[in-house]
Amino acid sequence: MLIEKKIPFRYVFRKIKNDVFRVLLFSIAFHLLKLFFSEHLPLIPFQLPTILGISISLLLAFKLNQSYDRWWEARKVWGAIVNDSRSLVLQLKSFMNEDLLGVEGALAIKRLAYRQIAWCYCLGQSLRGLEPIAEKQNELLREEDLSFIRTQSNKPFALLMLHVGDLKELHRKGAVNDFQQVQLDSTVVRLCDSMGKAERINNTVFPVTYGLFLHFFIYLFLVILSLGLVETIGLYEIPVLTLIASTFFLIEKTAKHMQDPFRNKPTDTSVTAIARTIEINIKQVLQDKNVPKPVPAEEFYIM
Amino acid sequence: MLIEKKIPFRYVFRKIKNDVFRVLLFSIAFHLLKLFFSEHLPLIPFQLPTILGISISLLLAFKLNQSYDRWWEARKVWGAIVNDSRSLVLQLKSFMNEDLLGVEGALAIKRLAYRQIAWCYCLGQSLRGLEPIAEKQNELLREEDLSFIRTQSNKPFALLMLHVGDLKELHRKGAVNDFQQVQLDSTVVRLCDSMGKAERINNTVFPVTYGLFLHFFIYLFLVILSLGLVETIGLYEIPVLTLIASTFFLIEKTAKHMQDPFRNKPTDTSVTAIARTIEINIKQVLQDKNVPKPVPAEEFYIM
Amino acid sequence: MLIEKKIPFRYVFRKIKNDVFRVLLFSIAFHLLKLFFSEHLPLIPFQLPTILGISISLLLAFKLNQSYDRWWEARKVWGAIVNDSRSLVLQLKSFMNEDLLGVEGALAIKRLAYRQIAWCYCLGQSLRGLEPIAEKQNELLREEDLSFIRTQSNKPFALLMLHVGDLKELHRKGAVNDFQQVQLDSTVVRLCDSMGKAERINNTVFPVTYGLFLHFFIYLFLVILSLGLVETIGLYEIPVLTLIASTFFLIEKTAKHMQDPFRNKPTDTSVTAIARTIEINIKQVLQDKNVPKPVPAEEFYIM
Amino acid sequence: MLIEKKIPFRYVFRKIKNDVFRVLLFSIAFHLLKLFFSEHLPLIPFQLPTILGISISLLLAFKLNQSYDRWWEARKVWGAIVNDSRSLVLQLKSFMNEDLLGVEGALAIKRLAYRQIAWCYCLGQSLRGLEPIAEKQNELLREEDLSFIRTQSNKPFALLMLHVGDLKELHRKGAVNDFQQVQLDSTVVRLCDSMGKAERINNTVFPVTYGLFLHFFIYLFLVILSLGLVETIGLYEIPVLTLIASTFFLIEKTAKHMQDPFRNKPTDTSVTAIARTIEINIKQVLQDKNVPKPVPAEEFYIM
Amino acid sequence: MLIEKKIPFRYVFRKIKNDVFRVLLFSIAFHLLKLFFSEHLPLIPFQLPTILGISISLLLAFKLNQSYDRWWEARKVWGAIVNDSRSLVLQLKSFMNEDLLGVEGALAIKRLAYRQIAWCYCLGQSLRGLEPIAEKQNELLREEDLSFIRTQSNKPFALLMLHVGDLKELHRKGAVNDFQQVQLDSTVVRLCDSMGKAERINNTVFPVTYGLFLHFFIYLFLVILSLGLVETIGLYEIPVLTLIASTFFLIEKTAKHMQDPFRNKPTDTSVTAIARTIEINIKQVLQDKNVPKPVPAEEFYIM
Numbered sequence A, B, C, D, E: 001m002l003i004e005k006k007i008p009f010r011y012v013f014r015k016i017k018n019d020v021f022r023v024l025l026f027s028i029a030f031h032l033l034k035l036f037f038s039e040h041l042p043l044i045p046f047q048l049p050t051i052l053g054i055s056i057s058l059l060l061a062f063k064l065n066q067s068y069d070r071w072w073e074a075r076k077v078w079g080a081i082v083n084d085s086r087s088l089v090l091q092l093k094s095f096m097n098e099d100l101l102g103v104e105g106a107l108a109i110k111r112l113a114y115r116q117i118a119w120c121y122c123l124g125q126s127l128r129g130l131e132p133i134a135e136k137q138n139e140l141l142r143e144e145d146l147s148f149i150r151t152q153s154n155k156p157f158a159l160l161m162l163h164v165g166d167l168k169e170l171h172r173k174g175a176v177n178d179f180q181q182v183q184l185d186s187t188v189v190r191l192c193d194s195m196g197k198a199e200r201i202n203n204t205v206f207p208v209t210y211g212l213f214l215h216f217f218i219y220l221f222l223v224i225l226s227l228g229l230v231e232t233i234g235l236y237e238i239p240v241l242t243l244i245a246s247t248f249f250l251i252e253k254t255a256k257h258m259q260d261p262f263r264n265k266p267t268d269t270s271v272t273a274i275a276r277t278i279e280i281n282i283k284q285v286l287q288d289k290n291v292p293k294p295v296p297a298e299e300f301y302i303m
Helices: A009-040 A047-095 A103-127 A135-140 A143-150 A155-172 A178-203 A208-259 A271-285 B009-040 B047-095 B103-127 B135-140 B143-150 B155-172 B178-203 B208-259 B271-285 C009-040 C047-095 C103-127 C135-140 C143-150 C155-172 C178-203 C208-259 C271-285 D009-040 D047-095 D103-127 D135-140 D143-150 D155-172 D178-203 D208-259 D271-285 E009-040 E047-095 E103-127 E135-140 E143-150 E155-172 E178-203 E208-259 E271-285
Strands: none
Touching: A009 A208, A047 A103, A047 A178, A047 A208, A047 A271, A047 B047, A047 B208, A047 E047, A047 E155, A047 E178, A103 A135, A103 A155, A103 A178, A103 A271, A143 A155, A155 A178, A155 B047, A155 B271, A178 B047, A178 B178, A178 E178, A208 B208, A208 E047, A208 E208, A271 E155, B009 B208, B047 B103, B047 B178, B047 B208, B047 B271, B047 C047, B047 C208, B103 B135, B103 B155, B103 B178, B103 B271, B143 B155, B155 B178, B155 C047, B155 C271, B178 C047, B178 C178, B208 C208, C009 C208, C047 C103, C047 C178, C047 C208, C047 C271, C047 D047, C047 D208, C103 C135, C103 C155, C103 C178, C103 C271, C143 C155, C155 C178, C155 D047, C155 D271, C178 D047, C178 D178, C208 D208, D009 D208, D047 D103, D047 D178, D047 D208, D047 D271, D047 E047, D047 E208, D103 D135, D103 D155, D103 D178, D103 D271, D143 D155, D155 D178, D155 E047, D155 E271, D178 E047, D178 E178, D208 E208, E009 E208, E047 E103, E047 E178, E047 E208, E047 E271, E103 E135, E103 E155, E103 E178, E103 E271, E143 E155, E155 E178
């Protein structure tokens, strides 16, 4: 997630340098063309680029809106993960019959709580296409859990399977009653849903042709605008066109980055920082001594 | 679902060739008309196509948005199917009283889990209007289940009926308690809802007149634009008009394809690939040896 | 619901003939005025109709979007009715303790299932303002149920009251346990909610002044456009203005029809066909011999 | 709620007469200015009002959309109140163990059902800022309930407190079992939620500065348009500007009225009529003799 | 929350004075430039600022809409907090087995109810970045609760932990049965969700680049508009440009303020006033003598 610090110019510029360079090239090209063959070029009436420009702005604004909705949906999914992770641990503490289980009960809560933390880190990593069993997991999971998830292709789902096994065991031993088992099961189902939603956003390509035609449409607009401008403002055309093109491309890129919030880029949903928040909250519930600090921000973003 | 590979030009072109050809024809026609009867043609003020062009862009942008919402809703429904399929199997594993049933319980879980996989494939096929009992189902379903669903008109619904019968039997035998039965029933109800939602999207025609009038409106705009352009840019009119028309028609087609995400076309929701993912996940829960590979992508799309 | 067959021209034309005729009249009137008093008419700058035209397109596009949302919401409500009707019967089959009730239980399921089918038809009829106790109900309901609902003003709600009475009786006899009663009650509550939502859409007039001012705004635009066009394109004005007006009015009418999806018109939500689908599905669950055919489409629509 | 009868012109006109009068004044003022100091006035290029006009239309269309959403949300809340009121009474009838309570049970149902009707009227009145304990309540509530709510500041909430007390008593006496108590409690929680939502819509001022700046923006547009028009269309400017201004102000006012649906105005959500519908429905469930008629419409609206 | 009183001019002006001053500066600069080097400046065709102006209006309108949605979502979250706080106390009163606990039960309800009030104030303060344990908390919480939350980093979450502990104790003593415990747990989970949602809105920066590019785009538009205007309207350009710029910047700022509804500013969601409403409602349920007055409005806003 980008934060409200000074975003370096080179970061912004790198995003659009290819497109802007192409626009620079053809606006120079048209300018030269104009100098030598001015009588053969059409006299584009200025309303034509007006229509195209407004059409594109409209489509771009709607696309930006849809991308924003995707980005916000991804953020909501991770918000739900925060809530359900905290609720799961609170419910465990609240429901567990300690009279019956004593130390074993406390250990079971700790095991489930730590695995829940590990699940958050693991899901974040796996959405970003990074190694899902990172060093954090080695610290939080038992050896037998680690060796189980190594055999499974969908690691975060494997962790939920282990949760479900533990809850079944707790129910069998009478540590949670029938109602409480069903209530805990509902929380696990919600976590499973959130995982599925994040996977859906990550795996569903934003309609490809839509973006493609829009990109082509922007170029068509710029070419026709360029033809229209040469006549009227001469050499000024080159900077004016480049600036306008930059803005359109920047907005297009902003939409593109918001569409895919799990790409291991600065514009990502900050899943690592969120997992850390969950770790802090859960460890405070456990009254654990070893509470970590929040993830610090990078130069201008937070992961 | 189209994937972010190079989409072949012929695929894009085939979508709009009829409309573009028609535009080409009448722009040539107007050009000829102009050459011979220029004094009888009206001098369309250029603001007229501006108004029409912007109106159409607006309506098109809104339609694209509504189509996108439909497409995204279809994808969400299939996301919910993934989540609920996985949850169903996890819940079965978690709830089943194995002390009571032993091997029979394990078999019951496997039967339900396999039928759940079969249901996903069957629903996908039936939404696309393909043969719902494909070879996959023969492999996953018992002979008696197959012969039952052959007698029923709504195959996926028939599979859910069989689920419900099995769950009733498990409850009667005491393998799941009263709470758990109700919780499992809720999951089946959610699957039944998702099926109903997918059928709704599939069976509800996007308001016909809306699309029709918009199509007519685009032609009206192009004719008036053509009349306005002949005067000013001469022969250049033909390529300019064709390019603009292409973009409008491409965007209209994109909307049209997104409206109907279960038409056995490359732009479909990738229900086969999703069903395969569910198969992989469920088989890993069952610790089945025979886990298949994900569905590979076609040339530029995935089904 | 209109279907994707050829929609007859007379159907489309009938919708807007009054408005188009009015536009034809005043565009001719202005033309004549122009011939005789051209020097007294204002020289409307063409940007004025541009502003108005774009404003109207915007408001129209938003209105179309809101109408579409209402239409889609109505369709979703009926989708939920399909799902909950099917779920209700599946749940009854799944929960009913047959050991206890035997034949009586099977009869109870059949009675509730048939009444559920009757409820769907009855709700559809009553939303459309038609006779809610049609011949279908006579076939599906018992005589005592029929005589009860005749005494009640809200017929579909009366059928739900009878459902509730039956479920209470089944619970009292021990045919469903405490959990199952509550779960069945939830399904009935959802049906009651869907009924209320459909009534809400049907009874809530779309903000009247909004539509009124927009209609007036379209006329203002057409008058000013007409004044602007006379000068420039002469006699061509009449067909051009009529075509543009037609498109605006067609889109306005499309919005109007989508707003009210239960008016016994071809653009309605196809509640009869949906009720038939429910009948087919439920009768297959009951393994009834007498499964009807789907409702056939009319000329270009389905009710 | 305005109904689709003829809305009197004086009602529409009264809404905007101040703004229109102001526009009339300054368009006359500019006209006079023009006659005497034409050489000192700027020659506003007509594209300037075009930009402003389209910007305002956009902002106005979005605002109208947000207001519509608020209005529709208010209507949905009252739709949920209808559904949950009916469900509450149906559930009471369905759950109550009559064997145990006999006449006392029937009385308890009637008391709760009547109080539910009273709650609907009371909530409606209190949202509109009218006396919440009207004559209707005197008829429906027991003396002790009336004297209790008189001591409380939030009357509708006080009625829910009484509901909760009664349900507790019924549970204590064994008239409803543990499950049923929880299910009834859920219905009361939903009613409490709907009340809170209606209060939220009523108490949250639509962002003030947003509306303020838009109103100022419309004036800026009209002034600049007026300056632009004087030159071109002379005396015709006055009626043209007044008409255009009227339409903009009418649409702005429509948005304003939809924002606040509980202001005791003709554009209100028709809470009295809805409460009456609930009364009719509930009394029919109770098989009460004394069923009232629906609320008749006023001249052109229904409260 | 701003209220519908007269908003002081200085408040509005302070928001945009820097941007307006910059616009004033460069419009004077261009004017001077024009006087001395008019022949070297490009003759910007007026359609260019038209395209840019409409594009920006579009993007601004969409951004305003997204900000409005965020603002309304924040208000909804606090509406849910009102509802769930009231429901929690109603449920406690309704469920608590007083026969068993007597005075102790009443004390437990009071302790939980007071802590719920404290939680609302504490959450509001902590969202605004103020001291979360204010004097109000000292009055409402027991000394042991205060010392516990002092050791925790997330104070409102710590209060919920204490709630959960109390509810567990009540269940262990038999004051609430198994069903009721689960129902109360659901209410606490909903409160935990609302807290998480408010934190999400507060911690998620609105996409930074989006706002940045839009701000830059507005300047680009104003520069090009300025270049276009100098020629045509001379010295009038300076006030016209400043007024137009002010409106654009005001609307941009309105969007910016609505994005972040917990910043301890007059445009905030009025969390203190809402917490006070909850206090009043809960204290009336407890029939507490000491009911406070609603929070009075400040000059033109309410916190």
